[in-house]
Amino acid sequence: MENLQKHQPQLRLLPNYFKKIGMGLFLFAMIVLKLVFIYLKELNPVWFENCHDFLRIVGFDISIIGLLLFAFAKDEIEDELTLLIRLQSIAYAFIFVILFVVIKPLYAFIDSNQISEVDGKLIIILMLVVYISTFILRKKKM
Amino acid sequence: MKNTIKVERAKLNITQSELAEKIGVSRQTINSIEIGRYVPSTTLALKLSKLFGITVNEIFKLEEDD
Numbered sequence: 001m002e003n004l005q006k007h008q009p010q011l012r013l014l015p016n017y018f019k020k021i022g023m024g025l026f027l028f029a030m031i032v033l034k035l036v037f038i039y040l041k042e043l044n045p046v047w048f049e050n051c052h053d054f055l056r057i058v059g060f061d062i063s064i065i066g067l068l069l070f071a072f073a074k075d076e077i078e079d080e081l082t083l084l085i086r087l088q089s090i091a092y093a094f095i096f097v098i099l100f101v102v103i104k105p106l107y108a109f110i111d112s113n114q115i116s117e118v119d120g121k122l123i124i125i126l127m128l129v130v131y132i133s134t135f136i137l138r139k140k141k142m
Numbered sequence: 143m144k145n146t147i148k149v150e151r152a153k154l155n156i157t158q159s160e161l162a163e164k165i166g167v168s169r170q171t172i173n174s175i176e177i178g179r180y181v182p183s184t185t186l187a188l189k190l191s192k193l194f195g196i197t198v199n200e201i202f203k204l205e206e207d208d
Contacts, residue, residue, distance in 0.1 A: 079167040080183050081174060142170040142179070 011083060014073040022069030029062035060121045067128040071135075085138045093131035097123055145202045147176050150194040165189045 033055060040048045040055075075082055101118050108116045151161055158172045167186065174180035181202075182190070191198045 075168075077162075077168040079171050080186060081171040081180055082168070084180075139170065142174045 016074045018069045018073035022066045025066030029059050033059040089134040092134045093127045096130045097127045
């Protein structure tokens with residue numbers, strides 16, 4: 001039987017504890033860095049002005065890495081149905097992001113006559129969020 | 143596709159969770175197979191067959207529109 005399972009479609013995923021690490025990193029980026037932003041602005045406005053962009057980039061990067069770890073860590077029981085739901089969720093996230101990238105600049109152009117591009121990191125975060133939400137919702141439905 | 147998993151499970155007097163544990167899948171997977179929402183792989187079908195002591199054809203049957 002174990003030999004048979006080797007030939008089943010598989011995804012190489014991270015161990016389950018990476019879910020906690022990923023969620024921790026994401027919350028750290030969202031809460032701690034936000035607090036740093038608020039207090040640093042009041043305590044040292046000059047330093048804040050210099051570090052603002054750096055902190056924003058670091059915050060985005062930590063959020064992305066956190067979401068990525070969370071998204072691709074194994075569930076407690078990872079079986080063929082979970083794999084199917086993962087693949088469906090990836091497809092939904094992919095389609096959603098493509099539509100978002102196409103429609104958002106078009107809408108901005110029609111609405112305010114401005115040409116705008118969508119930020120790459122925003123696309124990645126959106127894709128991960130849609131993937132994770134779809135995965136969780138579909139798993140609950142099953 | 144219809145199946146007799148629920149009946150076979152009742153014969154063995156085991157819950158969905160117990161069956162899931164025996165064949166190494168989640169309870170949701172067993173539930174989805176039982177209600178016909180998900181058709182399992184050959185490996186999983188063979189595992190069920192081995193556990194119930196009947197053939198795969200006796201567990202899973204094609205319906206007219208399949």
